[in-house]
Amino acid sequence: MMSSVTQDRPYSQTLTRLREAGLRPTRQRLALGRLLFDGGDRHVTAEALHEEAQAAGVSVSLATVYNTLHQFTEAQLLREVVVDSARTYFDTNVSDHHHFFLENSGSLMDIDGDKIAVTGLPQAPEGTDVARVDVIVRLHGAPRQAS
Amino acid sequence: MMSSVTQDRPYSQTLTRLREAGLRPTRQRLALGRLLFDGGDRHVTAEALHEEAQAAGVSVSLATVYNTLHQFTEAQLLREVVVDSARTYFDTNVSDHHHFFLENSGSLMDIDGDKIAVTGLPQAPEGTDVARVDVIVRLHGAPRQAS
DNA sequence: TCAACAACTTAGAACGATTCTAAAATTGAG
DNA sequence: CTCAATTTTAGAATCGTTCTAAGTTGTTGA
Numbered sequence: 001m002m003s004s005v006t007q008d009r010p011y012s013q014t015l016t017r018l019r020e021a022g023l024r025p026t027r028q029r030l031a032l033g034r035l036l037f038d039g040g041d042r043h044v045t046a047e048a049l050h051e052e053a054q055a056a057g058v059s060v061s062l063a064t065v066y067n068t069l070h071q072f073t074e075a076q077l078l079r080e081v082v083v084d085s086a087r088t089y090f091d092t093n094v095s096d097h098h099h100f101f102l103e104n105s106g107s108l109m110d111i112d113g114d115k116i117a118v119t120g121l122p123q124a125p126e127g128t129d130v131a132r133v134d135v136i137v138r139l140h141g142a143p144r145q146a147s
Numbered sequence: 148m149m150s151s152v153t154q155d156r157p158y159s160q161t162l163t164r165l166r167e168a169g170l171r172p173t174r175q176r177l178a179l180g181r182l183l184f185d186g187g188d189r190h191v192t193a194e195a196l197h198e199e200a201q202a203a204g205v206s207v208s209l210a211t212v213y214n215t216l217h218q219f220t221e222a223q224l225l226r227e228v229v230v231d232s233a234r235t236y237f238d239t240n241v242s243d244h245h246h247f248f249l250e251n252s253g254s255l256m257d258i259d260g261d262k263i264a265v266t267g268l269p270q271a272p273e274g275t276d277v278a279r280v281d282v283i284v285r286l287h288g289a290p291r292q293a294s
Numbered sequence: 295t296c297a298a299c300a301a302c303t304t305a306g307a308a309c310g311a312t313t314c315t316a317a318a319a320t321t322g323a324g
Numbered sequence: 325c326t327c328a329a330t331t332t333t334a335g336a337a338t339c340g341t342t343c344t345a346a347g348t349t350g351t352t353g354a
Contacts, residue, residue, distance in 0.1 A: 061333045088232045120263045128286040139275040208304050
């Protein structure tokens with residue numbers, strides 16, 4: 001089933017994705033969608049994506065970038081990652097996975113969901129459901145090198 | 148060794164702790180320290196602690212609450228918990244442990260560090276050290292109850 | 295004891311990320 | 325093409341947090 005649906009082209013079929021999410025394929029959404037989904041998994045902040053769009057010659061306001069990121073998140077095309085109270089990251093990898101977070105540079109790296117196992121979790125308190133389990137491995141750059 | 152040093156009284160020896168941390172025991176720091184350390188583990192935000200202090204008749208500015216929380220954190224009397232990009236939580240439990248986070252109410256609950264095991268972690272990228280591994284179990288209130 | 299200086303507190307301004315507003319522009323349907 | 329609904333946008337507003345500069349307090353040592 002669904003043989004190579006997402007593999008057919010190196011491109012993201014952003015148009016289709018937007019349609020399926022019930023979002024009008026506007027110039028801005030298409031451009032941002034392509035920046036986000038063409039080529040590998042990405043972790044972006046609103047500011048960063050905005051700058052990237054500008055640099056690519058796409059004129060989008062910062063407000064629209066925020067709107068779009070949130071709409072994409074609701075549509076499950078993105079996932080929010082909370083690792084730093086100063087900024088919000090959006091992750092194009094929406095599968096079950098975790099993160100390395102390099103505190104020096106503020107960069108994120110995915111850790112495959114089925115590489116890690118979390119065992120011994122107490123059951124969730126009465127009346128609550130587990131929505132998600134996040135594992136964040138915080139890293140510090142180790143400037144010193146054993147020469 | 149250190150038999151019951153931290154158990155002798157239900158009180159926090161805040162004065163001693165401040166001295167050891169090289170922080171002058173000012174009226175404000177003592178009051179905040181007592182609110183934080185007398186009685187069980189706590190998770191507070193700056194705003195919340197500020198209100199609590201006011202309610203307790205302690206006059207402290209919000210700026211001082213922020214300063215104090217950061218100084219306590221540097222002194223290892225507190226630990227920052229990042230779970231919500233909108234606010235910063237400070238945890239009086241500085242031992243190795245993890246958290247349940249109730250997204251509805253914004254409340255945190257500790258999960259003992261030795262109850263949980265995280266296995267299969269890939270090794271940290273070249274040139275980096277693991278500073279900490281955080282496990283956050285995000286919960287949603289389940290209003291519906293099987294009657 | 296108390297002077298003197300460093301450490302500390304504070305009000306309010308400043309800040310940076312994010313959200314809101316309301317008005318203008320675009321989109322899709324017919 | 326027209327029109328209504330949706331989307332975009334500039335700029336104002338908000339919110340948590342940090343900064344600033346001035347006043348206060350704690351400590352030290354004569």
